[in-house]
Amino acid sequence: MPHPSPRRNADAWPITLTWLIIGFVCYALPWHAFAALPASQNGEPVLRIQGSNTIGAHLLPELVKGLLLEQGYTDIGSEAGKADNEQRIHGRDAAGHEALIEVAAHGSSTGFAALKDGSAEIAAASRPIKDAEASALSAAGNLRSAKAEQVLGIDGLAIVVNPANPLQQLNTEQLARVFSGEIKTWEELGGGGGAIHLYARDDNSGTFDTFKELVLASHAKALAAGAQRFESSDQLSAQVAADPQGIGFVGLASVLKAKALAIADGESQAMAPSPTSIATEDYPLSRRLYLYVKPNEPNRWAQALLQFAQGERGQALVSTAGFVGQRVQAVRMPPKAGMPEGYQALARDAQRLSVNFRFREGSATLDNKAQRDVERLVAYLQRYGKMNDKAVLVGFGDAKQDPARAELLSKLRAMAVRRELAKEGVVFHAIEGMGAALPVAANSDDDGRVKNRRVEVWVY
Secondary structure, eight states: OOOOOOOOOTTSOOOSHHHHHHHHHHHHSOGGGSOOOOOOSTTOOSEEEEEOHHHHTTHHHHHHHHHHHHTTOEEEEEEEOSSTTEEEEEEEOTTSOEEEEEEEESOHHHHHHHHHHTSOSEEEESSOOOHHHHHHTGGGOOTTSTTTEEEEEEEEEEEEEOTTOOOOEEEHHHHHHHHTTSSOBGGGGTOOSSBOEEEEEOTTOHHHHHHIIIIIGGGTOOOOTTOEEESOHHHHHHHHHTOTTEEEEEEGGGOTTSEEOEEEOTTSOOBOOOHHHHHTTOSTTEEEEEEEOOTTSOOHHHHHHHHHHHSHHHHHHHHHTTSBOOOOOEEOOOOOTTSOHHHHHHHHHOEEEEEEEOBOTTSSSBOHHHHHHHHHHHHHHHHTTOSBSOEEEEEEOOOOSSHHHHHHHHHHHHHHHHHHHHTTTOBOSEEEEOTTOSOSSOTTSHHHHHHHSEEEEEEO
């Protein structure tokens, strides 16, 4: 099983190939290419970011340093903030003026609270904004709009056990019963080792919110009271790696020395949290990582960071930090028994791209990530000469009583994607609808059905 890339020490200036490339590109640009962003006044930060520990512990400080470098700053460094999981990152411009940016990583819910009370300009979240949070921030604009909500990258919620544990896979129902305390011993899962020790993130964590939604709530369970709770995913993973009876859940970047299990949901086949299965969001416990800003109250540093994070250099840092970036890549998928005949033909003769298009819930409108993925896909097709008759769209959906209706709806989804891409001059080789075949999630709840309603892209 592939392990996530080693991460850098967030408190040290990382000298790696990625940073050398970024530095060369940034310093090769003429100085007039940099927007003149204001320096700090009276030691006050120019930008404050609060929220997810998953994003804020390592990745966000690296992105901030990358932005400062791109803006022409030198003497870039960081120091611990006033509390644990807080950092102050700083650099100096050519005139010697300092820019200070603060990052606090105490959990996704704290980011939205900070946006509301004005103590942060960016909220980092490892789960989408909740209805109550969006309503509380409605005076600042629509927090679900493309201007306010941006997907930074994709993460997989890894279920981790001790490396010596022989267990290889679980399904989400088993996971729910384990973490609710119904299944109490490893013997009940066909293994050995006695009592199961549960490790979980704290209530402020977007990681816990995601686990609660995708695993516990979808099976009408609640977390067992005896689970040990952690603010830090890295600390949780270290505890599991040291405990032969332990099991926990962390972001992909925090697997570290623990062992990640393959996971199945409903009728989907068990999948390991690999970069490809997470990039396409086929892995049952995949999740998006978000940055949110107030659309009616733009901050120039916040906008610059969002732009940097979405670009090539920012996405390279997302990948280096152990998450999955959104750069489109082609991968070979061997044909397997159980695949529809037409899909097997694609697997034999074409390559699948690492992007799936998904839709707003209850709508045929592409979601915010999909709208940006249109731009990324067009750039890929142009770069590799595949704009004309080289690409295939394959639509999928959730199960219906009438299989013909499921197939029709899945093809209509593919056609909706074609309409957007046709505006950019893409001519497709074929448009297919596979109905409810090859589910990636259970069809028994809304979240699973939304995940199954997807459009894949293949190229010859």
